[in-house]
Amino acid sequence: MTGFEGRVAVVSGAGRGIGQAICRALARRGADVVAVDIVDPVETVGMVEAEGRKAVGLTGDVSDPDDVRRIGQQVTERMGRCDILVNNAGIYPAKNVFKLDYDAWRRVMAVNLDSQFLMTKAVLDHMCEARWGRIINITSNSVGLALPGFTHYIASKMGSIGFTRALASDVASFGITVNAVGPTLSRTPGLAESVIGDGALQHVSGLQAIKRPGEAEDVVGTVLFLAGDDSAFVTGQTIMADGGLVRL
Ligand SMILES: NC(=O)c1ccc[n+]([C@@H]2O[C@H](COP(=O)([O-])OP(=O)(O)OC[C@H]3O[C@@H](n4cnc5c(N)ncnc54)[C@H](O)[C@@H]3O)[C@@H](O)[C@H]2O)c1
Structure with a gap:
């Protein structure tokens, strides 16, 4: 596994959960980090600085084109480059399709999928100039599960996989790879706030080959591999870091 000294990583949804774990791990390996979140990611900034790396915290909604334009400008002004983008x-x-209205559908699509396109556009010039880049889109192993109440979510996460594959073709000649990582149900603040209870967590982890609930840190190793030099010939790929649930 290579080090990330001299690299700048931009991570969305970085204030807590999986995004925060990714920021800390990248910093621990030597990357400077731009932590982006709709809520001020002050705790994550502190974690990155505690690893001795430069950290910039940006507050904004990554589904909003104006906010993302501002985020892109801030990345340029304060870091001057972006080598790694993690769209997390x-x-x-959860909402059954009978109760799901168009606004709720659009919000999930916007946050989970539109944001991956917008953030990519915001930093892509840096990667093209450097002729090196790593884009990692966080999807979900739920795309392969029969889960009621998740039409919008699963459609957005399948969309992320499609975006990953297609984008890989467009940017490969610039030395940029694009891959997706799918966690399993994982114990994060977001999961604790959701209607997905402990019963579902136990059920899903029971189906995995590795029979324990996922943690935010379980996603990190795959992201580090895809963010480094060692994965230079891997692109358009989706890796489920999900304790082996993918085998079903
Ligand atoms: N936790 C799981 O069980 C699980 C399983 C599979 C996939 N995932 C995926 O992993 C990613 C992270 O999930 P998590 O469980 O760590 O979530 P989380 O809710 O714990 O953290 C998500 C972070 O994203 C931020 N965020 C939300 N909307 C935003 C927006 N519009 N703009 C900027 N920031 C925004 C939140 O403020 C929060 O800090 C998500 O894409 C999720 O779909 C999670």
Whole structure:
């Protein structure tokens, strides 16, 4: 596994949960980090600085084109480059299709999928100039599960996989790879706030080959591999870091 000294990583949804774990791990390996979140990611900034790396915390909604334009400008002004983009921000409000209205559908699509396109556009010039880049989109292993109440979520996360594959073709000649990582149900603040209870967590982890609930840190190793030099020939790929639930 290579080090990340001299690299700048931009991570969305970085204030807590999986995004925060990714920021800390990248910093521990030597990257400077831009932590982006709709809520001021002050705790994550502190964690990155505690690893001795430069940290910039930006507050904004990554589904909002104006906010993302501002985020892109801030990345340029304060870091001057972006080598690694982790599109992690996501929401998962369960709602049966009979109760799901268009606004709720659009919100999930916007936060989980539109944001990955917007954030990519915001930093892509830096990667093209450097002729090196790593884009990692966080999807979900739920795309392969029969889960009632998640039409919007699963459609957005399948969309993320499609976006990953197609984008890989467009940017490969610039030395940029694009891959997706799918966690399993994982114990994060977002999951604790959701209607997905402990019963579902135990049920899903029981189906995995590795029979324990996922933690935010379980996603980190795959992201580090895809963010480094060692994965240079891997692109358009989706890796489920999900304790082996993918085998079903
Ligand atoms: N936790 C799980 O069980 C699980 C499983 C599979 C996939 N995932 C995916 O992993 C990612 C992270 O999930 P998590 O469980 O760590 O979530 P979380 O809710 O604990 O953290 C998500 C962070 O994203 C931020 N965020 C939400 N909307 C935003 C927006 N519009 N703009 C900027 N920031 C925004 C939140 O403020 C929060 O800090 C999501 O994409 C999620 O779909 C999670």
